[in-house]
Amino acid sequence: MSATDSPTEHPVALVTGASAGIGKMFAQRLAASGHDLLLIARDGVRLKQIADELSLQYGINAEAMPADLARDEGMRSVANRIAQMERLDYLVNNAGFGSKGRLANRPVAEQATMLELHVMAPMLLTRAALPGMIARNSGTIINVSSVASFTFAVGNVNYCATKAYLRVFSEGLATELIGTGVRVQALCPGFTRTEFHDRAAIDMKSTPGFLWLDAGRVVDDSLAQAARGGQTVCIPGFQYKLAVLLIRYLPQWLVRAIRTPLMKSRG
Numbered sequence: 001m002s003a004t005d006s007p008t009e010h011p012v013a014l015v016t017g018a019s020a021g022i023g024k025m026f027a028q029r030l031a032a033s034g035h036d037l038l039l040i041a042r043d044g045v046r047l048k049q050i051a052d053e054l055s056l057q058y059g060i061n062a063e064a065m066p067a068d069l070a071r072d073e074g075m076r077s078v079a080n081r082i083a084q085m086e087r088l089d090y091l092v093n094n095a096g097f098g099s100k101g102r103l104a105n106r107p108v109a110e111q112a113t114m115l116e117l118h119v120m121a122p123m124l125l126t127r128a129a130l131p132g133m134i135a136r137n138s139g140t141i142i143n144v145s146s147v148a149s150f151t152f153a154v155g156n157v158n159y160c161a162t163k164a165y166l167r168v169f170s171e172g173l174a175t176e177l178i179g180t181g182v183r184v185q186a187l188c189p190g191f192t193r194t195e196f197h198d199r200a201a202i203d204m205k206s207t208p209g210f211l212w213l214d215a216g217r218v219v220d221d222s223l224a225q226a227a228r229g230g231q232t233v234c235i236p237g238f239q240y241k242l243a244v245l246l247i248r249y250l251p252q253w254l255v256r257a258i259r260t261p262l263m264k265s266r267g
Contacts, residue, residue, distance in 0.1 A: 010034055010036040010060055010061070011034065011035050011087070011089035012037075012090075013026075013035040013088075013090035013092065014038040014088060014090065014125075014129075015027045015038075015040065015090075015092040016041070016078075016125070017094040017095030017144075018040060018050065019039075019041035019046045021192070022192060024050060025216055025218070025219045030223075031054040031060050032058055033223075034060065035060060036062065037054065037061070038062075038063050039063065040065050040067050040078055040095070041095070042068050043066070044066030047064040051064040069116075069117055070113045070114075070121070072116075075116070075124050076124065078125060079124045079125055082132075085132065088133065090141075090142070091129045091142070092142045093121070093122035093125055093142070093143045093144060093166075094144040096114075099114065099158075101155055102155055114159065114162060118159075119162050119165050119166075122166060123169065133181075134177075134181075136181075137180065137181035137182075138182070139181070140183045140185070140226050141183070141184045142187055142226060143169065143170045143184070143187065144189075145163045145170070145186045145188045146159075146160075146163040146188055147240050147243060147244060148160045148163050149166065149186075149188060150167075151247050166186060167233065170184050170186035170232055170233075171186065171232050171233065174232040183226055184232060185226050186233050187234045187236075188233060188240075189236050189237075190213060190236075190237060190239070190243070191213065192212070192214070193212055193213070193214060193215060211239060213236055213240075217237075218236045221234060222234050222236070
């Protein structure tokens, strides 16, 4: 029996990119709080294993739905599933990836895939979820953006740009939805200990330890802020709150001077 067809009264959460990292942690935390789950990722075997483990551990219904959200067929199949759901309490748009290298040297298909996954898929899934959430006067949408959304970086231009879209999209949508009972959050973590950088072949060995966040802490901060109806933008970690404050208010020439040596490894 699927999570969304379950006869239980459990709230329901859908998490994309749920097979690893922050997405997997969202799935674990939401299962622990009694949510039935619909988990989305490309790796069907790994996803099924996680769904089975969470079902057994927490006594909830967790369904694995393999889909490639960077492809039109994948994103539309998930959007259609959402539109048919009678209840959806949380939508977590987390699926994403990074790359290393200047745009002129990166494969066009890779960069186009990033735009599809970071921009089109979250927009379509959010659009599919909104009518039901508004009708029920309840629901939470969390779009996983990044501290990178507040700046730009050599060797990372589309990542920063697409994450900026998610943040601004979330802020605008949250304003549109005032009075509907539907909450929207843009989660903007900094460096987080997951598989993310290894998959992108980005060497992070020289990154100072104080800059690293734990994935569990990131998700806990996000869910706590959403539950209390906090600000739309969630920035876990004092060090990153300070970094965003400096990016926003320091003179741009000084921000560039600080950023340039940090980003040389991404060229």
